[in-house]
Every structure is written in structure tokens, then in C-alpha cells.
Amino acid sequence: MSANQFKSPVIRWIDHRLPVFSMLHHTAHDYPTPKNLNYMWNFGSLAGLSLAIMIVTGIVLAMSYTAHVDYAFSSVERIMRDVNHGWMIRYIHMNTASFFFIVVYLHMFRGLYYGSYKAPRELLWILGVVIFLLMMATAFMGYVLPWGQMSFWGATVITNLFSAIPYVGESIVTLLWGGFSVDNATLNRFFSLHYLMPFIIAGVVVLHIVALHRFGSNNPIGIDTRGPQDTISFHPYYTIKDVFGIAVFLLLLAVVVFFFPNAMGHPDNYIPANAMQTPAHIVPEWYFLPFYAILRAVPDKLGGVLLMFGAIAVLFILPWLDKSPVRSARFRPLFRIFFWVFFANAIALGYLGGKPAEGIYVILSRVATAWYFIHFLIILPVLGMFETTKPLPKSIAEPVLGGFSSTPEQAYAAPRRS
Amino acid sequence: MVKPDTNKKSASGDAKDPGRRDFIVVATYAMAGLGAAAVAWPLIDQLNPAADTLALANIEVDISKIAVGQSITVKWRGKPVFIRHRTADEIARANATDVADLRDPQVDIARAEKPEYLVLVGVCTHLGCVPLGQKTGEVKGDYDGWFCPCHGSHYDTSGRIRKGPAPTNLEVPPYDFLSDTVIRIG
Amino acid sequence: MLSRIGAVLLFSVLSSPAWGGSGDVALKTRDWSFSGPFGTFDKAAMQRGFQVYNEVCAGCHSMKLIAFRNFADLGYNKSEIKALAAQYEVEDGPNDDGDMFMRPAIPADRMPAPYANDNAARAGNNGALPPDLSLIAKARPNGPNYLYSLLSSYEDAPNGKEVPDGMYYNPAYPGHLIAMPQPLYGDDVEFIDGAATSIEAVSADLTQFLMWAAEPKLEVRKRIGVAAVFFLSIFVIFSYLAKRRIWADVH
Numbered sequence: 001m002s003a004n005q006f007k008s009p010v011i012r013w014i015d016h017r018l019p020v021f022s023m024l025h026h027t028a029h030d031y032p033t034p035k036n037l038n039y040m041w042n043f044g045s046l047a048g049l050s051l052a053i054m055i056v057t058g059i060v061l062a063m064s065y066t067a068h069v070d071y072a073f074s075s076v077e078r079i080m081r082d083v084n085h086g087w088m089i090r091y092i093h094m095n096t097a098s099f100f101f102i103v104v105y106l107h108m109f110r111g112l113y114y115g116s117y118k119a120p121r122e123l124l125w126i127l128g129v130v131i132f133l134l135m136m137a138t139a140f141m142g143y144v145l146p147w148g149q150m151s152f153w154g155a156t157v158i159t160n161l162f163s164a165i166p167y168v169g170e171s172i173v174t175l176l177w178g179g180f181s182v183d184n185a186t187l188n189r190f191f192s193l194h195y196l197m198p199f200i201i202a203g204v205v206v207l208h209i210v211a212l213h214r215f216g217s218n219n220p221i222g223i224d225t226r227g228p229q230d231t232i233s234f235h236p237y238y239t240i241k242d243v244f245g246i247a248v249f250l251l252l253l254a255v256v257v258f259f260f261p262n263a264m265g266h267p268d269n270y271i272p273a274n275a276m277q278t279p280a281h282i283v284p285e286w287y288f289l290p291f292y293a294i295l296r297a298v299p300d301k302l303g304g305v306l307l308m309f310g311a312i313a314v315l316f317i318l319p320w321l322d323k324s325p326v327r328s329a330r331f332r333p334l335f336r337i338f339f340w341v342f343f344a345n346a347i348a349l350g351y352l353g354g355k356p357a358e359g360i361y362v363i364l365s366r367v368a369t370a371w372y373f374i375h376f377l378i379i380l381p382v383l384g385m386f387e388t389t390k391p392l393p394k395s396i397a398e399p400v401l402g403g404f405s406s407t408p409e410q411a412y413a414a415p416r417r418s
Numbered sequence: 419m420v421k422p423d424t425n426k427k428s429a430s431g432d433a434k435d436p437g438r439r440d441f442i443v444v445a446t447y448a449m450a451g452l453g454a455a456a457v458a459w460p461l462i463d464q465l466n467p468a469a470d471t472l473a474l475a476n477i478e479v480d481i482s483k484i485a486v487g488q489s490i491t492v493k494w495r496g497k498p499v500f501i502r503h504r505t506a507d508e509i510a511r512a513n514a515t516d517v518a519d520l521r522d523p524q525v526d527i528a529r530a531e532k533p534e535y536l537v538l539v540g541v542c543t544h545l546g547c548v549p550l551g552q553k554t555g556e557v558k559g560d561y562d563g564w565f566c567p568c569h570g571s572h573y574d575t576s577g578r579i580r581k582g583p584a585p586t587n588l589e590v591p592p593y594d595f596l597s598d599t600v601i602r603i604g
Numbered sequence: 605m606l607s608r609i610g611a612v613l614l615f616s617v618l619s620s621p622a623w624g625g626s627g628d629v630a631l632k633t634r635d636w637s638f639s640g641p642f643g644t645f646d647k648a649a650m651q652r653g654f655q656v657y658n659e660v661c662a663g664c665h666s667m668k669l670i671a672f673r674n675f676a677d678l679g680y681n682k683s684e685i686k687a688l689a690a691q692y693e694v695e696d697g698p699n700d701d702g703d704m705f706m707r708p709a710i711p712a713d714r715m716p717a718p719y720a721n722d723n724a725a726r727a728g729n730n731g732a733l734p735p736d737l738s739l740i741a742k743a744r745p746n747g748p749n750y751l752y753s754l755l756s757s758y759e760d761a762p763n764g765k766e767v768p769d770g771m772y773y774n775p776a777y778p779g780h781l782i783a784m785p786q787p788l789y790g791d792d793v794e795f796i797d798g799a800a801t802s803i804e805a806v807s808a809d810l811t812q813f814l815m816w817a818a819e820p821k822l823e824v825r826k827r828i829g830v831a832a833v834f835f836l837s838i839f840v841i842f843s844y845l846a847k848r849r850i851w852a853d854v855h
Contacts, residue, residue: 035854060461064468077669077739080821082469085460087821088828232854240443240850243450244843250453251836258829259641262742270743270818271735280778446846449839456835473673473712 027213032231033238034219036396040114041217042245043107048205049246050100055198057093058142065145067191069184072147073272091261092253097139098264099253101287104132113339115327116218122319124211127204129315134201136288141194143285147187148269153282155182155190161295164302181275221396222328229397281356289353290346294372296357297365307369314376321376323384331390335383342375476604478596481535489552491540494603498540498548499591500564501601504575508562509533512576522586526576529590537603538577539591542566544584549573564588631746631753631776634808638748638815641830644823645816647679652795653813654678656806659793661737664729666717669738670817673711677820678813685711692716730770732783741811741818748815750776755807758786 006012006021015021064083066075079086108128111117117125144155159176163169178185216225225231232238256263264286268279284292294311298304314321329336349368355361467475479492481501489502504512512526530536542549544566550556551564551573559565559572561580566573571582578587593603637646654675657667672689680688689709694716697704709716717736719725726733741747753776761773761780771781788810790803799805816822 056461060464063464074669078468078470081669081674082471084463084466084468086464086468087825088460089464091825236850237854240446240843240847243446244840244847247836247840247843251833251840254829254832254836258825258832261825267743267745267747270739440846440849442842442849443846446839446842449835449842453835453839469673470671470712473671478710 027209027234028239029233029235031213031216031234032225032228033217033234034225034230034396035232035237036219036221037217037238038220039241039245040106040110040220042242043103043110045242046103046245046249047100047107049249050096050103051198051201051205053096054093054100055202057089057096058195058198060089061093062195065191067145067188069147069187069273072145072187076146088257091257094265095253095256095261097142098285098287099249099256100135101139103249104135105287108132109343111218112342113329114218114220115222115322115324115329117319118322118325118327119319120215121211121218124208124214125319126316127208127211129312131201131204131208132315133312134197134204138194138197138201139285139287141190141197143269144182144187144190145194146269147273149271149273149279150266150269150282152182152273152275153278154284155186157282158284159186161305161308164305166302183275218327219396220328220330221393222326222331223392223396226395226397230395283354286350286354289351290349291353293349293353293365294369296353297362297369307373311372314373318376318380322380324387324389326389326392331392332383332387333390334387335380338375338379338383342371345371345375476602478600478602480600482599484535486534491552492603494539494591499603500536500538500540500552500577500588502536502538504530504534504536508575511562512574512578515574515576515578521579524576524578524587529576529578529587531593531595535601536575536577537590537593537601539589540564541589542568542571542584543579543586543588544569544571544582549588631749632756633749634752636748636815637812638822641826641833643826645677646812648797648799649809649812650678650816651680652793652797652799652806653809653811655795656788656793656810657737657813660787661810663718664725664734665737666719666734667715667738667817668717668736669714671712671714672709674820677816682711689713730783732770734784737814737817739818741815743818747818748811751814752807752811754782755788755810756803 005025006015011021061079064075064079064086066072076090079090081087083089111125111128140154140158144151159173159182162172162176165172174180176186177183178189216231219225266283266285268282271279283289291308291311295304295308298307324332324335326332329339345368348364349372352361352365352368357365475495477492477494479490479501481490481503484490484501484503486503487505489500491498491500493499502508509526515526517523517525526533540548540552545568547566547568549559549564549566549571551558557565557567559581561572561574563573563575563577563580565571566582566584569583571584572580573584573588574580576587577590579585591603593601596602637644637649657665672685672692675685675688676682689711692709692713692715693706694709694713695704696707699705719728722733735743741751744750754774757776758772758774761767765773765780767773767781771783772785773780774782774786788803788806790806791801792806793801795801799809819825
């Protein structure tokens, strides 16, 4: 990419010495993108926007927040009442966290459906799972900061997960707390880390994009692009499509922020933290509910914790569990069914995570938890071996079904029994 | 096979920025800019003093209990304010000073609404230290007013700079007498 | 498909119990002036509600987050607020002798609490802590309807229901046994504007006041919200049309 493409001599001069404009041009302008991406491909840019909103509003909130057990709650209320537009900034921060997770979950389900984690994009997927893990840690610590009842008891319950580790569990929990219970030391370190981690996430996002641009986006058909007839430049086609996606996202966000700002929160968090009294029914934020359900499904403490972390760990090895050479579910009739079953199962886990751990809910949680792992550990490997896939089109530009055998993809499309 | 093709002849190649000058496209980008600007304002405005800070922007002080020759210090907007009930002698000396000799020429009558009460922001105009002279026994400087220990500025009984590095007189904050005994500062 | 998935996810979230009402209790509902996208507070009702709080609740319940200056939202002017604040004594100090002292409140002060601390409050109330009311309307599921129901639903326990000493029966309260004695009976206060003083009317006025206390920025929030949603709706339409225009040449 030469610097000569820029009209402005100033930009040309800078770019010759510091090729940032070429890089930007390459990443967000010329970048050849499959022309058949559907709207499920909008969630990557929306996740990036969410991260940006969180960082900007978070930096602003930190200017008025006090990380001390005696002042945290009232400093948040001061933001809500006295700081100019503070209520808006906090409600945006609170609700964008939820929207961030909605967007990321949809982004992940899209990857699952269209096989975006398969070779050569395994590292791209793994970096995504790393981002997801970091997001969960950041969100958890952020929820502690207002120092309401749910903050306090959420922190207590989640940090106590580590006490399940044999021999060293108790010491680890004491280390995490910096004391003998969740207290001022805990709040301070959580604030420090909550401020730090978004920037780590941003760093991993850069790697995620670098990995993405190595082979380009996957697409709904799941076959590789074969030349210029299959691609269009990112700008203006996908920039405007992303702008449209952002507009819809912001509209929904505005509806929630301005008219239902507390719908995704918990009323108990408007009660100051009280170490002497646990709320009657404690639940984590909604986006943790599926994992919370898995945790509670197991009667054994260590088993529950292991299974919960296993639910995320299994995502790391997903590219090697699903051996089917066909990426897109469009050409995998059985996988497609199992995908929707898995999706429904994930929703069910989320629902069960919010229910009290008693009676039928416990049994259903166990079934759903078992299915979660069966899907990854049994269904996917087996489908890869035995599923009869539909014939793949020749290319994106010519979505015509060819006969078997002529091209490498079509050879792949036949079930491989080895 | 998997290598992305960077051939410039991809769909946008020839029709450079299609529709770029189109009204609807320009309007969309204009709206995006407008929206971003609208969001920027709350983020900037939150830096301004909050409502609880502004609520203390003016304070009321009961001055009836200050004996002649005594001073009190009150906190106003995070800074000390000196309120001195001056003696007749101090007032006389403040008025006797030749204004032409002063670095920052000001008559005493312009600095005290009621001559008995002198209200000053107790911050040295040199580099922001708090001058001495409020309490009995403190150094009051060569002119019997206030003395800044940091760099040796001397203020007279009207709080005017007489000697030392400070460029201007001690500031008189805005204040009103709500009654004979209560002033509102700010 | 995107909207379908979004809808499913959102509904599953919003219908989970954490966001529902308080379990087995059917709450009385009311058309609140502050609900809906154009909702506003009823200033007269808030003033009456404040009077009820003052005369009935303030003996036990603090409102520590509310400053006297905030009452401008209720429609009081500066001098009224100053006079109102001056009726309260707040602790200040230490003075030059090192002692704390009481002085009349100024508008910048927050409302003084009836008890010095939580333990004193418990000691004065049979061991039960009367919660601070500043945020109560947001700290309970379905806050306004819950408060309204709670205040107006005290009744005799049904036959067979054991009510321990120091507890009272209230079907709107989760578990039905509440440590707070019935605070309102109707005709508890006399309003200068001659408004109704039935138990429902007084409960509603108090609820209106408490909702304002919990969410004082509600009106400006909804006002900005309407403008933001209007602007973004147009932005959605324009960006969609622009997207269509730009994509017209892609086959």
C-alpha cells in the first residue's frame, strides 16, 4: 500500500513516516469483505462500540466515585443526584454492560452457527473467548462497586467459589479479599482492576482484529472467498451497514436507558451493603445466569465450580471438537437442528439460573447442564464423523450447486469417515 | 485459496464511493456527527461543579459575635475568608494611607461596605498561601494587617499589599449584608 | 432472525423472577402520573406526601440522601426552602472549643435522621431497623405499587394465622408479617389544599413523594429520552436508506 493514495500532502507526509493512515485505510477501507454477510455480522462492530461506550462513561464515573465502604454507595447516589448529567452517564454505563453481553452472546452464537471457529480461524475464536472471560471478570467487579446488597453478596458468593479448591482454597479466598471477609480492601482492589481490565480487553480486541484480517471474515455460506468477484471493499459497504446496525443498537439502548433504566438491575442493589444480612433471593446479573445454573446444578461444591469453569473452558477447545469440514450450518441439516436445541438449552439455563434452587428447577438445571456438555463433547464430534452435508456452492458470487468431486470444497462436503 | 484478494477491481473499485454525494448518505453521516456532539456535552458538563457543591457556593455568616478588634475565619468555596471587626484606629489608618503610594491603588471605602467589617479572601495574591494575622499573637506584618509567611508579603489594615512580592491586594469576595448582623458571602 | 433472537433473549431476561413482583403477593396498582414515556411528578401530591412523611414517618424513618435544596423539585421557592430548613437542627462542628454543636439547617444540608445510628434505631423499634426511605421506591420490586399496597393493606390476620408479638399482618408484605405497625389509617393529616385524606389517597401521595426521592431525575430523564428516541428513530431510517442506496450496485 503506497502512501500516494492520499490526496492531502500533510497526510502523505505523515504516512510516509508513520503509516497509520495506510493501516487504517487497509483495515477499514479497502479491506476486502465477503459480499454476502448478513446482519448477524453486525455484532462485532457493536461489541466494539459497547466497549468504547463503557470505557468513556467509566472514566467519567470514576471521577466522582469513591472506592471506600463508607462512601461508595453515597458517592454513586451523588452521581445520580448532584453530578451534572451523572444519572444519565451512570444509567448508560449500567445498561450498556447488559447490551454488551447481549451483543457478544449473539456474536458468539453467530460464530457457532456459521462455524466461524474452524480452521484457519481457531485463534480468532480463542481470542474471542479470552475477551468473553475478561468481560465477565470486569462486569463482576464493576457490579461490586456501588456497594449495594447485591454487590456485596455477589462478591461474597463468587469469591467463595475459589474456596472449593482443595487445600489452598481458603488461602486463595483470603488473598482475594485482602481480609477475612469482603471488605474495604476487596472494594479497592476490585475498583483498581475494574478500571484496568477494559484496557486489557481493548488490547485483546486489537489481536482479535489482527487475527480476523489474516483470513478475512467468514460468511453465511462458510466457503472461502475465491477472488474479487466474491468480495466488496469494507468502505463504504460495510461501514454504512455498521452505521445502520449502530443506529438500531443505540435506539434500543436509549429506550432502556431513558425508560427502563433499572429493568436489568436488581432492586436490592439500592439497599446499602450489609454484611449482617443476606437478601432473601440472591441472583447474579442476568448475563451470568446460565453459568450460575450450571454451578448450582451439581450437589458437590468443587464439582459445581469445576463444571462452571468447564463450561467456558470447553469453548477454548471447540475448534477441535467440531471436526466437520463444512463450516456453515446451512449445509449441515443435523447440526442445524442441534444448534437450535443448544440455543434453546442455553436460554433455559439462563431462566433456571434465576429460579430458586429447589424442586423441579434443580432437576431441569441438571438436564440442561448435561445437555450443554453433551452438545460440545459428544454431539459435535459425532456429527463431524457421520453427518451427511449438503453440497456446497462453487463460490460466493455463483451460488450454484455443482456436482460432487470437481473442486476441493465439494470433496470436503461429502461426509468424511475416517 | 484463503488469501484475501486486495485487487482494486473489487466492487467499489471503479464507482468510487458510490452515492457519496447523495442527500440521504450525507444526511446520515451528518446525523451521526450531530449525535456524537450531543453526547459529548454531558460528558464535558459533568466536570463542572455538582449541585451539592453549588449549594455551598454562598454561605451566611452571623457577625454579631465578633468583638471589636477580633477576627474570625470561615470557609467559603474551599478557601478561608477573613472577617475582621476593625477598631476605629485601624479604620483611620486605612483611610490615612495615600492611595498613590500603593502598588494596587484602592481606597478603603471601596473595600469595606461597612467600615467596621472587613471581609477578605484569606489567600495571598502571590502564590496562594494563607497569610498570618487572624489570631492574637500572630505576626501581623509591618503594617499591622496580615503577613504571608511564605514569601514575606505585608498587608495593611485594609488588606492592601504594602511590601513583598504579592502583586495585588487581598481579594474582597462578593457579599451582602442581609441584616445588620448577617452577611451572605458569594 | 436478529430481532427474533433479541426478543427471545430480552424476554427471557425480563421475565426472570429477579425482576418480577414480590412472589405470592398481588399488589394493588394505580395509574401513576410518573409512569409512561411522558410521565411527570404531581407537585401538589408530592408536597402532600412530604407532609405525610414529616408528620407520620419521620419519627422513625430517615431520608439521608435528600437535602433541603432538593425540595425545589416539589415546587417550593428559595425562601420557603430556607424557612423549611431552619425548622430542623443539624449537628455541626467542632467549634473552636472542640465541641460539636447544633445549629439550624440550611438548604445545603441533608435531612437529619431521627436516630443517631442504626443501633439506636433498632433499640427504639423492638429490634427492627426502620429502613432509610430515600431509595425505598427503587429498592423494592415494583416499588411504587408495592409501597402503595403496603401502606393501605394492613388488616386483621385471617383465622388460624399466628401473629407474634410486635408483628403485624399485612398481605402486601412478603411473608405477610411486618414489624412496622400500621402507619396510616386515613384522616391522619390535614392538607391545606383540602385534598382527600382517605387511606388510599394519603398512601398515594406519600408514594408519589417517595418515588421522587428515589428517582429525582425522572422527569428530565424521560424528557431527554423522548428527544433521543425521536432523533435515533430518524437516524435508523436515514441510515437504512443510505445503506440501501450504497448497496444498490452490489449484486
